[in-house]
Amino acid sequence: MYRIISEISPDFLIQGFALHQDENEIYVGKVGGQEVQLLASIDNLNSDEKDIKIFCVGFAEADHHFRSGDVLMTGSDDLLDRAFRAMDEMEQRGVVVSLTPPPDSKHLYVSKEQMDPFVQDWKSRKLSFLCLWMMEPIDSEGQAKLITILRKVILKD
Structure with missing residues (x-):
């Protein structure tokens, strides 16, 4: 279940x-036979479930490290x-980011303090998860890109 x-x-x-x-x-709903559920908030996520895959989508504030239209992401290796x-097929630029300020400047960082405790918990429990953020403002084209990426990731199951 996603x-x-x-x-x-x-x-x-x-x-x-x-x-x-x-x-x-x-x-x-279902995507390619896979069940999908949209949660109203992260607080509605039952953290005891084992066979779930978690997707978070959202926005990132403009930053000089990233270009408009970039998809910033963090997640488990599988997703x-x-x-x-999926992004290679779409010729979409994706950038892996950290949610905590790095000790060196080689790693890219995005400020998402409210998400960091959840991400750390998911990592420690070895859950499959993928967080995707687009640079603000997110227009209809950006929303369509997020849907396409998520759909392609789900259909790989």
């Missing part, structure tokens, strides 16, 4: 994945590999 958490208004995810509300008023392959 769980999606969005910092952006989730309408583009609901439309892009053709999600519908279930009896619990949670948006659900990062898939994301890189």
Whole structure:
């Protein structure tokens, strides 16, 4: 099961994945036979589940290290590999970032303090996860790119 958490208004995810509300008023759907669930907030994520894959999508503030349209990402190796392959097919630039300020200047860093504890927890529990952030402002083309990347990553299962 894929769980999606969005910092952006989730309408583009609901439309892009053709999600519908279930009896619990949670948006659900299927992509290539894989179940997808959109969570209203990261607090709704049941951290005890084992066989889940977590996607977070959102925005990053403009920074001199990144170009407009860049997709910044962090995640588990399995989903990062898939994301890189998907972006190669799309000729989309993806940049792996750290959420904590690096001790040296060789690593790129994006300020996402509220996400860092979750990411550290997912890493320590060896969960599959992928966080994708686009530079602000995110237009409809950027939203379509995020949907395409996520769809390609899910379809690799």
